[in-house]
Structure formats: C-alpha cells, structure tokens
Amino acid sequence: MMNHDQLSPSHEVREARSSLEHSPRVRQPVHAQHATPSFFLSSFRAIKASRLQKRLSLNQACQQLAEWRENTELPPGHVAPTILGALPFDLTAQAELFIPTDIALTSREVLEADCGAETVEEPTLQSYHSDLSEAQYCSLVSDIKKRMAHSDLRKLVLGRCARLRFSGPVHVASVAKRLIAQNPRDMVFQIPLRDGSILVGASPELLIRKTGNEFCCHPLAGSIPRSSDREEDARRGQALLSSAKDRDEHAIVVAQLRSQLSALCRDLEIPDTPSLTRTATMWHLSTRLSGRIGDRKMSALDLARLIHPTAALCGAPRDLAFRTIAALEPSGRGLFAGLVGWSDARGDGEWAVTIRSGIIKGAEAQLFSGAGIVPGSDPEAEWHEIEAKLGTMRRALGLESVSA
Template structure:
C-alpha cells in the first residue's frame, strides 16, 4: 500500500493516559538540541520563535512534537503540526489475526554477533583503564520485506503487546517513519509537577509462569543489574535535584514487565522550582541518561563512538511533545524501528558494566528486538534463513 501525502505527515504520541494525534506540517524545527536546556540558547529560541509564528498564523495553542536524536549535535526532527487532537484511551479491538507473519526477503545484523560480543569485551577492558562504569552498546537489525507495511496495523499490534507503553509515530527527514512503543518515560511535566520513570536492568520473559516468576526474582536480586540501575538513578538525582523544590526517589527499584521483558524500574516524582522551565528543557537536561548512553556520560559517549559501527540517529534519543505553556511528555526512543518502503531497520541496545557477559548481553538485545519482531509476526528462527552478508559500516544509513 503506497503512502499518501497525509500518511507522510501524520504524527502520534500515545501514553497510557491519553493520545496525541496530529497531521499536516505548519513548521519543521531542525535546530540541534545541543545544550537545549539553556533558555536563551539557539535551540530554545527556535522553539519559541516557531511557536510564536504558529500563533500569529492563527493557531491558538500550538504544540511541538517529534523526536530528538541520541547525538543532540545532529538536526532535530520536530514539527508544529497543522492539526492535532487529544483522544482518550479506547478499548483494544479483538485480535483478528492481522499479525500473520510478514513476508521476509532478507535480514542483516549490524554488527554481527561475533563483532558485538567483541565490542562488549572491548568496553569491559576499557573500564579497567578509565573512569567509565557503564556503556550502552547497540545493534541494528535490518529487514527487507516482500510486502508493504501497514503502519496503522503495526501500531495496533504494538499497543496490544504493551498497552502501558508510550507509542509513537514520527515522519523522518529521509522519508522513513519512526515507529515504536517505549516502556521508558524520560520526563513528564504538568504545571510544576514532574515525573520520570527510568529503566535499567532487564531479563527476558518466559512462556512458563513458574519460570517467568523465577526470572523476575533473579533480576530483582541481581547485584549486576542493581549496580547498572543505581548509576542511572544517581545521575538523574544530580541533574534534576537542583531544579526541584522536592524530588521523591524510591530507595530501591521495583519490577515492571512488558510482553518481552522484565525491567528494574524507579518512579521519580517531584516539583520544579521555576514553573517557567519547560518539559523540553528538563528532558534536554536529562538526555542522554546512563540508561541509553553510560556513565559518566561524555566518556561513555566517546567509547560508543569508538566501538559502534553506525550512527544511531533517532534511536536512544527522545520522542514526545511540548506545548506553549511548557507542559509535555518525552519518552526514551527505544523498542522502535524505522520503516521506509520495503526496508525496516530495528534497534536494540544493552547496558554494559564490568560484570557483564558478552553472551548474556547478546541474548538481552535479542529479547529486546522481540517487541518489534513480534509486531511483524517474525521470530529469530525466521531471520537465520534470510540473512545476507554484512555491508561495510560506511554503507549503513541511520
């Protein structure tokens, strides 16, 4: 099914509480979000001036929505939509079997399994000679299908898998569409109230109920995963604490589950000191958290640049919306992929700490890919029979 002009300008961000649905483009914002927390910086100036132009053009309550890349020095992918509406959650329709297996023509890993595991070993060796305590390494799984993707049906399947997640659809500059359902809330702001729900530490769900409970209990008792989670929480405490009059952080994480994974989760709530500070400014302060980059942030980013053979683009960035009053909601751009014609590019990553094991980290990203693969009706066994050789890294387009 070819994409119509309307399809190419549709945006969507659906949280567990409500959904934001938009179409048409009044303005695009490509200004990089580098130092985007600065109220007088170039990025926030671009946001404010675009909002003002939209108001002058007759839009009473303009919003900005879209995605910001992992590397905030790169162009943003943000829009002021021409039309938008809020919708209350609706009951999920019955599964009609529209998630039958996609017709898979080819599949490719970037990097392949052996290269990813070597990168894990390289990162762990680096920890012993630097101040880095965690680095998140990722992988692209590229699929080529024999049939076009119906994005509306795909989004419905993703919602069935994770109705409590943050679902998104964003048109990209290259004509592709970013689609996913993130379990991780980076930041929500409503008035002076803020909330963040970082995740770090994961385990694959099991089909057998008893085995699944045992897996969850092992994760909750895992010293390695608690260490990884604590690095994320402490960084968020240092970033948000000075901006807040109060910030409530649980003493220890709890478990949340999606259809594919168990996660260690902490729900942080607070009150912002300056009501004029926007959700987007606060999200820019937090991004990227150690959950998607590492700790310390700048050192981990340099290590990622060294060992990852591709540019992440929007993956592990942030996706969401902000209104003219500064309210908004931003999720971490994970459990996602880009769709362009017959090519699907899926992304997944794993947090590497000194106690990490390469085989276990590969298994973790396999499990994380399951969310998107299941939405296409695919599994790992099908991929093995459709693989082609890796292309050189300089041929990879993010």
C-alpha cells in the same frame, strides 16, 4: 505531593478532552503535508496530529515554546499549541520536530481503530542483516570490560542495528495497530520523518513527563528476558530484583539523574530501592523520580534537553561513554536511543526514550537494541538481552523469531 505511578491529567486537560468532541479544529496555513498521521500514546495523554505546518530544529523548538508561553492566552478547554516529533541520540544531529496543523486529544481505542484492519497479505521477510554478529557483539562486551578495568568508564550501553527487507511495502498502520494491542503499558508512537520514512515503536521508558511545575522520570536499567512459563517468568523477575550486578547498573542511572535534577528542582523524591517493571518481552529494574521544577518557564523539552542522554541510554561518565559508543558501534544511532514525544505552550509535555522502535520506509525496516555493560556483565547474557528486546518490533512486523 504527586502520585508516583504517573502524573494525573490536569483539570484543563480533562476539559480539553471533552471540548474537543464539540469544537471545530483550528486550521492554519499548510507548508507541507503528511499522508501518515502522527500520534503519541501514553497513560497520561493520547495525541493525534495530521498535516505539517512547520519543521523545527531543537533550538527553534525551544524558542517557539518560550514565545508561546509568553504570548499565548490559553483559556480552559482549549488545546495548547504543540510541538511533536523525535530527537536523536546525539542532540547536535538533525531533529525531527514539527508543528502540526491539526491536533486532537484522543484515546487508545480511537487510535487503534484508526489504524484500520490488518492487511490480509503481509509481505514476507527476504533478508535480515545485523551490523554486529553474536561473536562480534560478545567480543566488544569483553573489550569494554577491559576498558573499564583501566579507565574511569563505569557503564556503557552497547547497541546494534538490524536491517530487514521484505517482499513488498510494510503496512505501517498494521505495525502500529499491533504495537498498541500488544503493549498496553507502554508509550506507543508513530512519527513520519522528513525523508519519507516513519518512526514507530512502543517504549516502556519515560525520560520526563511535566505538567505545571510537577515532573516525573521513569528510567529503566537492569533487564532480563521474560519466559512464557509463568513460574519461570516470576523466578526471573525476582532474580533480577536481587541481582547485585543489575542493581549496581541501575544505581548508576539513578545517581546521574539525582545529580542533574537536584540543581533544577525542589521536593525531589527518589525511592531507596528499584522496583520491577515488565513489558511483553522483558523484566526491567525501574525507579520513579518526581519533584517540582524551580523555574516554571522551563518546558518539558527544555528539561529533556538538559538530562538526555541518561546513563540508561549512554553510560557513565557520560562524555567518556558517548565517545566510546561513537568509536565502537559500527552504525550511527540517529534517532534510536533518542527521544520521542511532545511539548506544548503551557510548558507541559512527555518525552519517551526511543527504544523498542523501528524506522520503516517502503519494504525496508531498521531496528535497534542495546544493553548496559558494567564490569559484572556476561557477554552471552548481554547478547540474549538485546535479542529479546528486538522482540517487540519483530512481533509488530509479524515475525515471531529471526536471528542474525
């Protein structure tokens, strides 16, 4: 069975990495171009793409992957045709998926170097607005807890959006460079969007990684902000690991995935207890699920589509939580709490949860953070959690601390 830490790159992938250094890129007709390249970086693969051949809806992307799988011959050492992009929280909304003209497997070091030197003069922050104040957010958490006492709702992820305006255009390359440097364990991405804005972030949460017929998931649920004091930081991690409230929240997520994946795969392996995962700003409870897909024709995107959104992003029961989020959150999520990643003609791919991210356009940036609410949640603690989660993008924007 596979290693639970991560799926190792296949022999074909290693050959492709080597051959790319010596093979010319295949160029195809261009329908549109991006001035800003796209990339997706993980411990499994680093992909860089430039220029746009074709945009796709979610249905079109799944159909294209199926056609490639049926009709495309892929000798060892060749990079498979690939679809990149982002999916919204609500899969019925518009997707940001595309086929790039130029694509290459690369490395963290190359991607960081490609971002260039950081700008000497950063624009200054002029305004910061949150669609929910601390008092409003805490009031909603209390309201959700009351709903849980009189309904089937067991968990709900409540988010808020923050909008920032700067004195001049934000240098996205500098933001991406900081994200790569400051988040060595996370999946870092940069995706130009159809309206000219750019989705950029560093997600610690893997929804699905598939290679061949093997897959793994790494959901996160149950969190606590980290401390700069080493002893206090370790204490917080252990407190999270032993927290009954957070373990119950995490168990809801794992149970939902177990139910969904059991019907699709064999050899499903799920640890009995969660582990600790850390980012630069947060401790999380995490569980790595792994197994083998029964239908080899199912692509990573097909699988992601079936299990998104998980209880880690939405809540439980899913349909009730989804409707409640739409009723309570003042701003639509759009791409936030959606998915970002890639799938290729072999059916392989990676899709990360679009958290710890922002959408940047000119001098404006939009950020999102959320927390899982359960009956044992403390409103003020949940507010401090979502504030800490914004720290990843705040630091990438050159802001040490900002409050609503």
